[in-house]
Amino acid sequence: MNRTELDYYAVLNVPHDAPKESITLAYRKLAIQLCPHRDPKYERDFVPLLGPTHMEPLSTNRQWEYINMAYDVLGNDLYRAIYDRFGEAGLFQGIQLPNGYFPPYQYHGDHMKVYHDVFGSYSPYANIIDIVTNPPLLYSTLEHGIGVRKKDPPVEKIIYLELEEVFKGCTKLMHVWRQEFIDTKETRTEKRKKTLKLKILPGTTQGTRFCFKEEGDRSPTKIPADIIFITADKPHHLFERSHHHDLVYTHNISLRDALVGFSFTIKTLDKRALKINVSDVVYPGYMKIMPKEGLPVCENLPIAPDMRPAGLKKKKFGDLIIKFQVEYPRIMTHKMRNITKEFFDELEDLEEEAEDAPHPIHTLMKKRGGRGKL
Incomplete structure (x- = not known):
């Protein structure tokens, strides 16, 4: 297991052509054995004597991490298809597909979320003794009586980042106002400010979700909602x-610059002055690409240390793509028109001569006597 490329099928102990039902069944079997939250006092009655798993001698916690990440990939049809064709590297780095770009996959690291998605509960014995081992939260108030506390839907908020913040990374302090309890019996609430801290890594992509579990409004009859920043x-x-x-x-450049060449300076996001020289003719659709002058690539480090590549890696960067907008003159004198016409007439003659001229290799062969030695 100590390698960069992890075989997710080997982790779940299923063949590569296994149907999704078999993958889910394999995960359930391993999860019941490895879930760290099961109660030992129920283990004798509800956990079958399955013996050691195929991943020993790895620690139970390491095995638990591996099976959840493996199922998060193989349990998703799109992720599984990308992994089968391009491997773990393609999954982590993103792939350009014929119908669009598949963004880099990033495991969220919440093992119990994967477990909950499969079992429908956080209890390891959900189908048997869920009501005993994981009873529902109840409320009892004079105003509302007795009932089951249900969780509020998540609250999603958009957080806008400057490109400079994305380039360097930063910490964001997000202030939210929420209802909080003001008495020990948790029956009365009032609006108070709560500060949540977001760690923005260099190169963070658009659409990255930061989830703060149950940080929403407190209520005697509800479970607080998750607050999610996107x-x-x-x-x-x-x-x-x-x-x-x-x-x-x-x-933006003039027609003159487009034809004869030019140079200019760009101030980068990290405050450097980048000098650009263009000696080509700037035709419609022309672009100049400056490698590694874009945003840093946000590294997707696996949660398990054994899956991290050995040694130090240089930070990767995207490219800077420079496009040009040519501004044409709005006025021209009669003399300027004639000069321009003569210029293009001469250009057409040169292009025709270039097309009719024999290829240099043919001329050399003719001088040497046809085919054979050069």
């Missing part, structure tokens, strides 16, 4: 993000 890019005056970690910059 990242989005603020419009930037110079750059636009493309394909998660590339930057696009549009530069």
Whole structure:
């Protein structure tokens, strides 16, 4: 198991062509053995004597991490298809598909969420003794009587990030107002401010979700909602993000510059002055690409240490893509029109001569006497 590329099928002990039902069944069998939250006093009655798993001598906690990440991938049809074709590297780095871009997969690290999605409960014995081992939360108040506490739906908020913040990474303090209990019996509430801290890693992509479990309004009859912050890019005056970690910059030039060449300077997100020289003719659709001058690639480090590559790795960056907008003159004198016409007439003659001229290799062969030695 100590390798960079992890075989998720081997983790769940199923063949690569196993149907989804078999994958789920294999996960359930392993999860019952490995779940760290099962109560030992029920283990004799409700956990079958299955013996050691196929992943020993790894620790139980390590095995628990592996099976949840493996099922998170193989239990999702799209993730499984990407993994089968491109391996773990393609899954973590993202793949350009014919119908669009598959963004890098990132395991959320919440093992019990995977468990809950399969069993429908956080109890290891959900189908047998759920009511005993994981009883529902109840409320009892004079106003509302007795009932089962249900969880409020999640509250989602958009957080807009400057591209400079995405480039360097930052910490965001998010202030939310929520109902909080003001008495020991937890019957009365009032609005109070709660501060939540978000750690924005360099290169964080749009749509990244930060979940704060049960940080919503307190209520005698409800379980607090999860608060979820979803990242989005603020419009930037110079750059636009493309394909998660590339930057696009549009530069306005004159027709003269488009034909004869030019140079200019771009101020990067990390305050460097990047000098750009263009000696090509800037035709419609022309772009200049500056490698590794884009946003940093947010590394997707696996939760399990054994899956992390050995040694130090250099930080990866996207590219800076420079597009050009050519501004045409709005007025021209008669003399300027004639000069321009002569210029293009001469250009057409040169292009025709270039097309008619024999290829240099053919000329050399003719001088040497046809085919054979050069």
